[in-house]
Amino acid sequence: MLESRTLIQVRFAETDMMGIVYHGSYIPWLEVGRTRLFEEFGFNYRKLHEAGYHVPVLDLSIKYLSPARYDDEVTVKTVVREKPGIRIKIEYEILRGDQLLVTARTQHAFINHAGAPTRPPADFLAACTRHFSGAG
Amino acid sequence: MLESRTLIQVRFAETDMMGIVYHGSYIPWLEVGRTRLFEEFGFNYRKLHEAGYHVPVLDLSIKYLSPARYDDEVTVKTVVREKPGIRIKIEYEILRGDQLLVTARTQHAFINHAGAPTRPPADFLAACTRHFSGAG
Amino acid sequence: MLESRTLIQVRFAETDMMGIVYHGSYIPWLEVGRTRLFEEFGFNYRKLHEAGYHVPVLDLSIKYLSPARYDDEVTVKTVVREKPGIRIKIEYEILRGDQLLVTARTQHAFINHAGAPTRPPADFLAACTRHFSGAG
Amino acid sequence: MLESRTLIQVRFAETDMMGIVYHGSYIPWLEVGRTRLFEEFGFNYRKLHEAGYHVPVLDLSIKYLSPARYDDEVTVKTVVREKPGIRIKIEYEILRGDQLLVTARTQHAFINHAGAPTRPPADFLAACTRHFSGAG
Numbered sequence: 001m002l003e004s005r006t007l008i009q010v011r012f013a014e015t016d017m018m019g020i021v022y023h024g025s026y027i028p029w030l031e032v033g034r035t036r037l038f039e040e041f042g043f044n045y046r047k048l049h050e051a052g053y054h055v056p057v058l059d060l061s062i063k064y065l066s067p068a069r070y071d072d073e074v075t076v077k078t079v080v081r082e083k084p085g086i087r088i089k090i091e092y093e094i095l096r097g098d099q100l101l102v103t104a105r106t107q108h109a110f111i112n113h114a115g116a117p118t119r120p121p122a123d124f125l126a127a128c129t130r131h132f133s134g135a136g
Numbered sequence: 137m138l139e140s141r142t143l144i145q146v147r148f149a150e151t152d153m154m155g156i157v158y159h160g161s162y163i164p165w166l167e168v169g170r171t172r173l174f175e176e177f178g179f180n181y182r183k184l185h186e187a188g189y190h191v192p193v194l195d196l197s198i199k200y201l202s203p204a205r206y207d208d209e210v211t212v213k214t215v216v217r218e219k220p221g222i223r224i225k226i227e228y229e230i231l232r233g234d235q236l237l238v239t240a241r242t243q244h245a246f247i248n249h250a251g252a253p254t255r256p257p258a259d260f261l262a263a264c265t266r267h268f269s270g271a272g
Numbered sequence: 273m274l275e276s277r278t279l280i281q282v283r284f285a286e287t288d289m290m291g292i293v294y295h296g297s298y299i300p301w302l303e304v305g306r307t308r309l310f311e312e313f314g315f316n317y318r319k320l321h322e323a324g325y326h327v328p329v330l331d332l333s334i335k336y337l338s339p340a341r342y343d344d345e346v347t348v349k350t351v352v353r354e355k356p357g358i359r360i361k362i363e364y365e366i367l368r369g370d371q372l373l374v375t376a377r378t379q380h381a382f383i384n385h386a387g388a389p390t391r392p393p394a395d396f397l398a399a400c401t402r403h404f405s406g407a408g
Numbered sequence: 409m410l411e412s413r414t415l416i417q418v419r420f421a422e423t424d425m426m427g428i429v430y431h432g433s434y435i436p437w438l439e440v441g442r443t444r445l446f447e448e449f450g451f452n453y454r455k456l457h458e459a460g461y462h463v464p465v466l467d468l469s470i471k472y473l474s475p476a477r478y479d480d481e482v483t484v485k486t487v488v489r490e491k492p493g494i495r496i497k498i499e500y501e502i503l504r505g506d507q508l509l510v511t512a513r514t515q516h517a518f519i520n521h522a523g524a525p526t527r528p529p530a531d532f533l534a535a536c537t538r539h540f541s542g543a544g
Contacts, residue, residue: 011436012288012289012294012436012439012453013288013294013435013436013439015288015289016284016285016287016288016289017185017284017287017289017290017291017292017342018192019289019291020289022284022285023163023192023193023196024160024163024285027159027163027421028419028420028421028422031160031419031420031421032417035420035479044479045420045478045479046477046478046479049153049478054154056154056159056200057159057200058199058200059197059198059199060159060196060197060198061196061197061198062195062196062197063194063195064192064193064194064196067251069454070289070453070454070457071443071452071454115203145304147300147303147304148300148303148424148425149299149300149303149424149432150300151424152420152423152424152425153420153423153424153425153426153427153428153478154425156425158420163285164283164284164286167284167285168281168283180343181284182342185342205318206318206321206425207307207317207318289457290462290464295435295464295465295468296432296436296439299431299435300432303432321425326426328426328431329431330471330472331470331471331472332468332469333467333468333469333470334467334468334469335467336465336466336467336468339523387475
């Protein structure tokens with residue numbers, strides 16, 4: 001399992017006229033969470049990008065339990081439970097203190113600059129094998 | 137069944153450095169689609185809001201099949217298949233011409249200004265009963 | 273003078289917890305306005321982009337007179353008064369009916385894909401000369 | 409003079425198809441900067457808001473010198489030079505290391521929940537007088 005935590009301070013721009021965080025504003029936070037996860041795992045998203053790899057979102061589901069509000073500090077907990085293969089499955093929890101506000105899942109695959117599916121970089125696969133040894 | 141179609145022209149602001157529409161930028165388009173659907177069904181979102189009702193998103197799932205690009209004109213097809221009860225289930229297809237780019241689903245419930253679950257407005261329920269007669 | 277008008281329907285996503293349109297949400301509307309202006313002048317932004325030209329914003333100023341609200345239909349009036357040279361100066365008015373909500377100005381220059389300043393495309397310059405004849 | 413610095417890590421969501429930060433994405437960063445400035449000055453924006461005060465942007469100007477890119481860590485330097493009166497003038501510099509990327513200015517005034525201009529809270533005025541003594 002891979003796990004990472006990152007803090008987000010809610011911006012005014014992220015609220016809507018209901019007085020709470022706009023439901024679409026959580027989506028970039030998931031991205032911040034998995035950027036951090038990749039980083040801590042040794043893979044900088046930007047360098048992957050410069051090396052010709054993209055890791056787009058194939059699908060996303062998100063469940064809103066309780067709203068975040070302006071100026072809240074929330075934690076994005078990002079988890080990869082299964083060894084990534086062709087697909088990478090990522091799970092998220094967004095919390096304010098102990099209170100769970102949002103749960104989400106995304107699925108990803110590596111593609112190249114032309115947009116065609118591609119094998120993950122060799123060092124990424126090797127790192128996954130090392131990390132998830134016995135799991136895959 | 138309720139169905140509505142609305143056109144969206146992709147803004148530069150909605151793209152990302154992959155050169156395509158940012159995956160989070162589709163979320164407001166779903167909202168534009170269901171606003172139109174409600175409108176055509178006789179219920180203006182803003183008036184509902186002024187009358188003290190919110191219809192927040194409880195959960196959302198979205199599947200990215202093919203990317204939209206800057207300046208594309210896309211169609212958001214919004215459908216309610218089942219008679220709304222406590223929950224309202226909405227399905228979406230985003231198309232460029234005949235090409236299906238994105239599918240999505242959201243679930244909603246009525247809440248009041250205090251954020252507590254509430255029964256939908258009586259005229260909304262009546263309209264649903266009329267429209268989905270025999271279905272619920 | 274070049275002038276163009278385009279309609280925008282305010283999205284829920286564009287509001288903030290003050291209950292009005294977030295001040296940053298007007299910025300993409302300016303871009304929608306000038307995209308339309310360029311289009312009507314015979315220059316499609318996307319094609320310019322594909323041909324290797326970008327027309328970035330060098331500076332922007334915006335004045336908020338009265339707020340737009342959710343579901344308002346606003347008009348973005350976009351004007352180029354002076355014949356574009358190295359710089360293109362664009363002015364904007366955002367109106368709801370007759371009421372002026374926002375005024376803005378942007379300045380632009382052509383750059384190439386490498387980010388270096390470049391002369392505008394020859395046909396763009398020719399079109400400017402034709403249109404602003406006697407003015408420049 | 410009041411001065412504050414805050415760090416921002418550029419999100420993927422904030423980029424556009426030019427491969428750089430979308431020019432409108434800097435606007436929320438200015439807001440993050442002045443939220444911090446107010447906070448350090450003893451005034452929490454959210455508490456002001458809860459107490460019935462808003463501090464909307466009356467006008468904004470921004471100059472783009474060099475683009476920020478995905479994953480950059482930038483500093484938002486926020487400065488109030490003059491003692492706030494009816495108007496509050498705020499200046500900003502956005503830097504990546506020593507490199508100045510963006511300069512900006514905003515002007516603000518206090519309004520109440522009804523949107524009418526109002527005197528700033530008494531403790532805010534008192535704090536300004538203490539801080540800018542001799543300057544106003």
